[in-house]
Amino acid sequence: MNNHEIDYKLHGDDMQFVEVELDPHETVIAEAGSLMMMDDSIKMETIFGDGSSSQQSGLMGKLLGAGKRVITGESLFMTTFTNEGTGKSHVSFASPYPGKIIPMDLSELDGKLICQKDAFLAAAKGVTVGIEFQKKVGAGFFGGEGFIMQKLEGDGLAFVHAGGTIHKRELTAGESIRVDTGCLVAMTGNIDYNIEYVGGVKTALFGGEGLFFATLRGPGTVWVQSLPFSRLASRIFAAAPERGGSKGEGSIAGGLFDILGGDRNR
Incomplete structure (x- = not known):
């Protein structure tokens, strides 16, 4: 094992957080801003990149690791949490929006997992x-979630978060599914991934499902989310009063004021 072996416990249902138990001198890395709480004996330190052993070769190695994170739209820095006490200590991380936290044991996934660029929460x-650069032009230009996805490699535990309900789908060799690009959370490294046009002008313009979907072909494992954050945010934005949304969706009076153009705050 090259990674620190950590224990964990998930709390909650739709607003989850993960509590990680660290033995003395064990360390967990996490995205900046994901900390919820930690014990006194935990030392927090900000580092360049992800702090993996591959970046300890000098300044250029650290700059390369940090540069990769900038390309994926993440911060230059990550945070490490190390137990400097003599007994077990705990540190907890919370997901940034409603959904689920998925523990991923990379040793059981052939040491590699590909996920959306904002899905990673913490890891040993x-x-x-x-x-992870997509090799196919279609996936690169029309992926919806960007040309680049995150790649987690190693043999330890990693925690990925996603919105709504998470569905795990095992694909056999040659089996394929089509997924809305925003609903794709993660997949194992042996999945063949491409982006395809939905087909048909009427469907593209009025279907409400976007112009492209992801085609995933096995063998391998795919994780799909029911509520992408982008979809949730767009609905909230569209419903805002200044964007034309209703000021009183739950009442007849609210609808009447909207029709008459009245302002109930006067």
Whole structure:
């Protein structure tokens, strides 16, 4: 094992957080801003990149690791949490929006997991957080979630978060499914991934499902989310009063004021 072996416990249902138990000198890495709480004996330190062993070769190695994170739209820095006490200590991380936290044991996934660029939450120290370039032009230009996805490599535990309900789908060799690009959370490294046009002008313009979907072909494992954050945010934005949304969706009076153009705050 190159990664620190950590224990964990998930709390909650739709607004989850993960509590990680660290033995003395064990370390977990996490995205900046994901900390919920920690014990007194935990030391927090900000580092360049993901702090993996591959970045300890000098300044250029650290700059390369940090540069990869910038390309994926993440911060230059990550945070490490190390137990400097003599007994077990705990540190907890919370997901940034409603959904689920998925524990991923990379040793059971052939040491590699590809996920959306904002899905990574935390991992045992030693897990490398890099970038995965899509080899196909279609996936690159029309992926909806960007040309680049995150790549988690190692043999330890990593925690990925996603919105709504998470569905795990095992694909056999040659089996394929089509997924809304925003609903794709993660997939194992052996999945063949491409983006395809939905077909038909009427469907593209009025279907309400976007112009492209992801085609995933096995063998491998795919994780799909029921509520992408982008979809949730767009609905909230559209419903805002200044964007034309209703000021009183739950009442007849609210609808009447909307029709008459009245302002109930006067």
